[in-house]
Amino acid sequence: MVAEAGDPRLQLRRETTTETPESPARHGWRGWCNQTLGLSLAASAAERASRARRVRIQRPLETHRTVAVLQLKGGGGKTTTAYHLAATAGRVRGGNILAGEFNENQGTLAERSLAGGHDRTTLDLIRNLDTVTRRTADLVRYVRPQGDDRIHVLASPPEGTDRTRVDGRSVRAAHETLRSLYSLILLDTGNSAQSSTWRAAVDVADSLVLVAHNREDDARLLEATVAAVAAEGHGGKLARSVLVVSNTATNNTERLTRLREYAEAVGLAGTVVIPFDKSLQEGRAFHYDALHPATVRAYEEATATLIDQL
Incomplete structure (x- = not known):
């Protein structure tokens, strides 16, 4: 069945709020008083602050935007960050948003996100790109809708699959098709700056999200990632990029300060720290509603900071 523009399978739009930061309170005891007693108490x-973040996230984009999520390490939090930035955008702004894996390694996006009723992957899409046009719904055979997160996921193939066709050229070709169907794409990249898929992802990206845990080895890898981006001739994108630091249970504040100062020194647009949250530990299935409220606020700030650059 052919799907035209507006088909709900591809169009995940929602009505955006007309609420402003100055509107009367809707939450907490003030909101209760307003709704129950007909008062007009000011918001806390x-x-x-929450409304201001949401307004920033909902800012219209003039055209399609792609963001590459980078760190030169497996298990470094790229998948978690890519998914939750996409999900935050999906929940707050709606629209056509994709979190996709395009890398040389087996990823965990398929395992940690909602199943899609099929096991087709990035590789299947690449093999069948000639059947996906800008006016058809063929793409729904490859992506996996994520329920209340209001995004689609495109996962990488499992280990043992012939990956010879997942290379830089195929990533560019797939991206060219996907960018015509999605307003915002977050690319979960691989672990090697020498990989053609990594280079292609950085090349097609309008902005970058650099990822680090609050650990010493991640601090060193952050420097290597920045150097690799510059070596590929994309140093100019750093000014439109965001550092997302996932905090650990030990919360080394001295290291966090160093990470922030380094990000500022190399010209990144901002740094956002995601609090330690047990529901985000490596290997667990993603469940946005299980996040601690402080974690949600941090992802909203990270998403808002990113949208500010697009």
Whole structure:
């Protein structure tokens, strides 16, 4: 069945709120008083800050945008970050948003996101790109809708699959098709700056998200990632890029300060720290509603900071 523009399988739009930071309170005891007693109490500072973040996230984009999520390490938090930035955008702004794996390694996106009723992957899409046009719904055979997160996932093939066709050229070709169907794409990249898929992802990206845990080895890898981006001739993109630091249970504040200072020194647009959250530990299935409220606020700030650059 052919799907035209507006088909709900591809169009995940939602009505955006007309609420402003100055609107009366809707949450907490002030919101209760307003709704129950017909009052018009002002929103709390926390509610106003939340609204301001959401307004930033909902800012219209003039055209399609692609973001590559980078760190030169497996298990470094790229998949978690890519998914939750996409999910935050999906929940707050709606629209056509994709979190996709395009790399040389087996990823965990398929395992940690909702199943899609099929096991087709990035490789299947690449093999059948000639059947996917800008006006058909053929893409729904490859992506996996993520329920209330209002995004699609495109996962990499499992280990043991012939990956010879997942290379830089195929990534560019797939991206060219996908960018015509999605307003925002977050690319979960691989672990090697020497890989043609990594280079292609950085090349097609309009902005970058650099990922690090609050660990010493991740701090060193951050420097290597920045150097690799510059070596590929994309140093100019760093000014439109964001550092997302996932905090650990030990919370080394001195290291966090160093990470922030380094990001500022190399010209990144901003740094956002995601609090330690047990629901985000490596290997667990993604469940946005299980996130601690502080984690949700941090992802909203990270997403808002990213949208500010697009």
